[in-house]
Amino acid sequence: MIAAEQLTKRFGGFTAIEDVTFEVAAGEIVGFLGPNGAGKSTTMRILAGVFPPSHGRVEIAGHDVVTDSLRARAVVGYFPERVSVYLDMTVAHYLTYVGEMKGLARREARRQSAAAMASCSLDPVGNRLIGTLSKGFRQRVGIAQALTGAPRVLILDEPTAGLDPEQVADMRALIRSLRQERTVILSTHILPEVEATCDRVIIIHRGRVLALDTPANLNRRLRPTSQVHVEVNGPAADVARALRAVPGVAAVEPQPSPDGAVVFTVCTAPDRDLREVLATVLTQHGWGLRELRRQSLTLEEIFLSLVTADSPEAKTSHETPRDLPA
């Protein structure tokens, strides 16, 4: 549905993105992940037809966004990073205008604007001026604007930025509900968002694509060992010794413990599950087993390891990129 080939965008001497290539299949939800300034918005804008790439090409539903721009734009609903809507219009009036701009006849535009308002829970504020609405509502007006005209492709640039937790949950549910009917590409710098909503992840950093895979595959690829988190009430040295003695255990790493308990991360060969064996060993010694849990890499860790491998300064100073959320 979306095919981007070797996209490069330069502004004067500044290269915003370089050699970005990816494909998105119909019905897929793909997350575009990267720290601020990585080139997410630039890529999104090229996809949406705001400006053309310096090199490379993009096809949306078979239409080139530069040479066949009007047809490509007709299939796309775009939500810009900066929520920008006319403040002097009412919600209903604005969405009708958007429908007409997308080529609908007036009556159809009215009908679709009503539908978009319903799916974004905007009905109670339909007749209010957008300028008087709170940020959360304005954001939803922006999403409703993208949905108007039933575009097959949705390009959402940080759709949950600046919303409160409840609104974020609503927004994610809304995006998930679009699966199958729409192809969605959404950008974010918040990692759990991608885990919560996306089928695949494109990780971008300094204008280059670092990885493109499902969250599960990324996890497998980047993880040399399988890890188990163990929390035990017992003498630290003895526990460590006992854990190391278990066959199949590659390493035992002590972790900071909160309240007198001892905490270890036990590393084993990948795809080997030693949880039951570990539990038996610990209880046989009579130590109180508080927690035993298999750890999978969070996207945050995946992201960090990719980014650290990529950036020269990070290699020397081990500094965490500052833009990453805690």
Next chain:
Amino acid sequence: MKLLVICRRELHSYFGSFIAYILLAVFLLLSGYFFYSDLVFFVLFGGFTLATGLWQFVFLDMRLVAMLILPLITMRLFAEEKKLGTMELLWTYPVRDGEIVLGKFLAAWVFFLAMLLPTAIGPMVFHYWQPFDVAPVLAGYLGMLLLGSAFIACGLFVSSLTENQVVSAMVTYGILVLFWFITWNEEAGTHEVMRLLLGVSLFDRFFNFTRGVIDTKDVAFFAMFVTLFLFFTWQSLATRTWRGVR
């Protein structure tokens, strides 16, 4: 027609804000006052004909008021959308840049028409009591429409260059005043230079209309002026391909 959708939205925006009504009121008050004082002058001191004794002054005065007001009307056309960020969204809709330019031009033009029409009330009342030849007045209004279109096209172009409305209005004033004063220093230039400047001076081109003379060359000049600035505007929108959104 996307052009009309854009035009309708702009008009909604104009008539939804009180600033538009203030501009409308100031324009009508000033041009009404000028009509009154020009009429009093004509009655007291007279002249050979109405065309050169009255209408010429009425339209020359109205021209000044239009020059004062129109940049304030065109200043927001693109600057506001750039500031709000709505321009970016506009570019993602299946609409041509040309339709955006023409839609906005048309909206400002309709607003100008709404400003101009009530000024005809004075002459109409006058005509009711004292019938006169209306042809010179119609020629004057045609001139006003053409001159106004030129102002609007110029203001539209400047507005597409900046996201600051004050800058947009000021630069438009600068350009319009330059076109006004361009032929004032008659002694400085040679005869040939003067002829060239007279050819491009908006206000000298307007002068014939105020005396009731419609010259196709003048009409063609205004049409070209408007076309040129609309073309500039269109080109200015295209600069986003290498400049980015701002």
